[in-house]
Amino acid sequence: MKTENKAVDINRNIGDFHYKVDYAKDAGSGLSEKTIHYISDAKEDPDWIREFRLRGLKTFLEKPLPTHWASKDLEAIDFDKIRYYLASGDAAKRTWEEVPEDIKRTFERLGIPEQERKFLAGVEAQFDSEAVYSNIKKAVGEQGVIFVGSTEGLKNHPDIFRKWFGKVIPIADNKFSALNAAVFSGGSFIYVPPGVKVKHPLQAYFRINAENFGQFERTLIIADEGSEVTYMEGCTAPKFETTTLHSAVVELVALKGAKIQYITVQNWSANVFNLVTKRGLAHEDAEIKWIDCNIGSRLTMKYPGVVLKGRKARGEVLSIALANNGQHQDTGAKMIHAADETTSNIISKSISIGTGRATYRGLVHVPKHLKHCKNNTECDALLINSTSRTDTYPAITVRGTGNAVQHEASVSQVSAEQIFYMQQRGLSEAQAMSLSVNGFVNDLVRQFPMEYSVELKRLIELEMEGSVG
Amino acid sequence: MMNELRVENLHVAIGDQQIVRGLSLAVPRGEMHAIMGPNGSGKSTLAKVMAGHPDYQVTKGKITMDGEDLLALEPDDRARKGLFLAFQYPSEVPGVTIANFLRAALAARLPEGEELEATEYYAKLYEKMELLGMDRAFTSRAVNEGFSGGEKKRTEILQLAMLEPKYAVLDETDSGLDIDALKTVAHGVNSLRGSNIGILLITHYQRILNYIVPDHVHVMVQGRIVRSGGKDLALELEERGYDWARAGADEPVLTR
Numbered sequence: 226m227k228t229e230n231k232a233v234d235i236n237r238n239i240g241d242f243h244y245k246v247d248y249a250k251d252a253g254s255g256l257s258e259k260t261i262h263y264i265s266d267a268k269e270d271p272d273w274i275r276e277f278r279l280r281g282l283k284t285f286l287e288k289p290l291p292t293h294w295a296s297k298d299l300e301a302i303d304f305d306k307i308r309y310y311l312a313s314g315d316a317a318k319r320t321w322e323e324v325p326e327d328i329k330r331t332f333e334r335l336g337i338p339e340q341e342r343k344f345l346a347g348v349e350a351q352f353d354s355e356a357v358y359s360n361i362k363k364a365v366g367e368q369g370v371i372f373v374g375s376t377e378g379l380k381n382h383p384d385i386f387r388k389w390f391g392k393v394i395p396i397a398d399n400k401f402s403a404l405n406a407a408v409f410s411g412g413s414f415i416y417v418p419p420g421v422k423v424k425h426p427l428q429a430y431f432r433i434n435a436e437n438f439g440q441f442e443r444t445l446i447i448a449d450e451g452s453e454v455t456y457m458e459g460c461t462a463p464k465f466e467t468t469t470l471h472s473a474v475v476e477l478v479a480l481k482g483a484k485i486q487y488i489t490v491q492n493w494s495a496n497v498f499n500l501v502t503k504r505g506l507a508h509e510d511a512e513i514k515w516i517d518c519n520i521g522s523r524l525t526m527k528y529p530g531v532v533l534k535g536r537k538a539r540g541e542v543l544s545i546a547l548a549n550n551g552q553h554q555d556t557g558a559k560m561i562h563a564a565d566e567t568t569s570n571i572i573s574k575s576i577s578i579g580t581g582r583a584t585y586r587g588l589v590h591v592p593k594h595l596k597h598c599k600n601n602t603e604c605d606a607l608l609i610n611s612t613s614r615t616d617t618y619p620a621i622t623v624r625g626t627g628n629a630v631q632h633e634a635s636v637s638q639v640s641a642e643q644i645f646y647m648q649q650r651g652l653s654e655a656q657a658m659s660l661s662v663n664g665f666v667n668d669l670v671r672q673f674p675m676e677y678s679v680e681l682k683r684l685i686e687l688e689m690e691g692s693v694g
Numbered sequence: 695m696m697n698e699l700r701v702e703n704l705h706v707a708i709g710d711q712q713i714v715r716g717l718s719l720a721v722p723r724g725e726m727h728a729i730m731g732p733n734g735s736g737k738s739t740l741a742k743v744m745a746g747h748p749d750y751q752v753t754k755g756k757i758t759m760d761g762e763d764l765l766a767l768e769p770d771d772r773a774r775k776g777l778f779l780a781f782q783y784p785s786e787v788p789g790v791t792i793a794n795f796l797r798a799a800l801a802a803r804l805p806e807g808e809e810l811e812a813t814e815y816y817a818k819l820y821e822k823m824e825l826l827g828m829d830r831a832f833t834s835r836a837v838n839e840g841f842s843g844g845e846k847k848r849t850e851i852l853q854l855a856m857l858e859p860k861y862a863v864l865d866e867t868d869s870g871l872d873i874d875a876l877k878t879v880a881h882g883v884n885s886l887r888g889s890n891i892g893i894l895l896i897t898h899y900q901r902i903l904n905y906i907v908p909d910h911v912h913v914m915v916q917g918r919i920v921r922s923g924g925k926d927l928a929l930e931l932e933e934r935g936y937d938w939a940r941a942g943a944d945e946p947v948l949t950r
């Protein structure tokens with residue numbers, strides 16, 4: 226167990242601590258059909274889910290690693306050493322008092338119960354494979370809003386769950402969505418009834434505690450006609466010498482006129498491979514907005530997307546990636562226009578520090594037969610050191626004559642003269658760097674909800690402090 | 695110990711080129727000194743070296759502030775201890791507003807754990823902006839981004855007014871200003887004069903000295919001071935030119 230010297234531990238690196246926990250349910254290391262059956266038995270899956278998992282395993286084993294276009298670093302993942310399912314075997318608690326002491330302490334150190342009291346409509350907390358806590362404010366629950374872990378969603382709301390599960394992101398979408406299909410556990414299940422506008426955000430917190438572990442949450446959010454919801458997720462893990470794998474699948478469905486805003490602020494430690502598939506389906510006049518902030522991890526590959534299926538649907542991805550020494554943020558966005566008058570907007574900002582590398586990959590697709598579609602793509606990169614690296618791979622296919630597309634990209638560097646100027650005003654080199662980085666992301670961060678922009682600025686400051694001088 | 699910004703027998707090189715060659719100067723707190731010199735005389739180099747720019751090597755001599763060795767300090771330490779440089783070409787700080795930039799600079803001067811009081815801060819900021827004829831909306835513009843020459847110089851003086859240093863070096867603060875802007879900037883500088891601050895004004899032209907009247911004038915040629923005198927020296931120099939200053943130097947000046 227880590228030291229209890231809180232002053233040192235919490236200030237420097239909020240997530241870097243872990244507790245020894247006895248897991249009643251442990252699928253062991255490595256992946257085979259046996260692993261799948263262990264998980265299905267432990268979770269008391271219905272048959273169709275067990276079959277879904279087995280198909281996922283088969284697809285995962287068949288598909289090669291995408292090293293022909295992505296980083297070779299993927300080869301460093303030893304799938305035989307990963308532990309795919311770890312849980313206490315208890316159902317998620319409805320009050321913090323009922324949550325086991327060690328786990329509660331973890332979330333208290335991360336400030337979760339406090340945030341719930343302050344501004345959230347509901348909270349779910351996942352510890353390794355399963356939700357340990359989930360609660361929704363009474364008034365929100367009474368409006369018919371469902372907010373539970375995916376295991377509970379499947380059990381208690383099978384009709385809605387089955388109707389949409391796996392429909393936005395098929396098993397075979399990519400190797401890691403297939404892996405998630407095979408071993409998924411945890412994540413949120415949300416249903417918002419027609420016309421209900423959830424005023425405050427629902428938040429989920431994903432915590433990896435165990436070493437050599439893989440977290441595979443699966444989130445499904447359905448906003449019924451004319452409803453609105455904001456969902457926020459935060460993630461942390463302690464620093465281990467060995468690799469940790471996080472491979473989530475998130476599916477969003479916004480029915481006619483609905484709005485979903487999905488916010489991620491992740492602060493993974495540098496041993497985490499973060500390989501996540503996120504996609505939303507926007508029906509007529511619906512709006513899906515991804516706000517995605519990627520800090521930390523060894524390698525992140527994540528390209529949130531929106532399929533604009535109904536007329537006048539809108540999709541947006543606002544993303545910030547910060548690649549520190551030795552890290553690679555391979556992020557971007559996908560916008561698939563599939564109806565007339567659909568609009569999409571992508572704004573991506575990346576910062577590379579030291580030997581950090583940020584890659585933007587975008588895919589915008591507007592087929593020939595569509596009319597009056599619009600896309601705007603902006604990607605800006607900031608390089609801090611001469612060893613920092615950035616790459617941009619925008620793939621924009623817009624066919625037909627009645628569609629408009631706009632693309633801008635820029636690369637800038639914090640110059641020595643700028644740092645000297647700021648130092649002459651009394652700022653240390655680290656403060657000057659940190660302020661420059663905040664200035665770079667400022668216009669984007671202003672569009673985020675308050676609580677998250679404050680949190681993000683603080684995380685950037687911590688990253689910069691650790692990386693300069 | 696005198697309260698002064700003091701330069702003694704300073705030699706500065708960039709690469710193997712000597713730019714400052716044995717310069718000595720003392721600006722006591724409460725006084726305004728002007729350095730005049732032709733292009734290439736090393737005036738801006740002197741300003742940057744005082745502030746600690748990493749591109750220059752001091753090969754000989756020293757710089758002290760109230761007796762403390764400045765050359766041993768990082769640029770940000772020098773600034774927090776009370777040295778301010780108004781840049782000839784101020785850098786842009788993209789995305790960082792003037793309000794946030796100055797707040798961060800002031801916060802960096804507070805002891806750990808203390809915070810800036812927001813209402814007081816803005817009251818002071820608006821007061822100083824008024825003094826410099828700046829619109830309040832300016833506070834939300836990013837530092838120097840897309841500013842005209844005059845706006846940049848005014849912003850430098852605004853920072854000087856807010857940070858209240860013990861010594862300020864104004865590097866060609868008059869260059870690129872039209873007569874109205876020059877008057878406003880001069881008015882701002884004059885209003886900051888007092889017994890708490892020593893100012894070293896570096897300029898190429900005599901023009902600004904019609905509006906900011908110095909206590910002492912130094913003429914710098916080829917990396918050293920060749921003449922010093924009262925405010926009238928500037929007028930004499932204007933009349934007779936730099937060749938006169940060179941020729942009448944107390945000791946021979948090296949020519950390249």
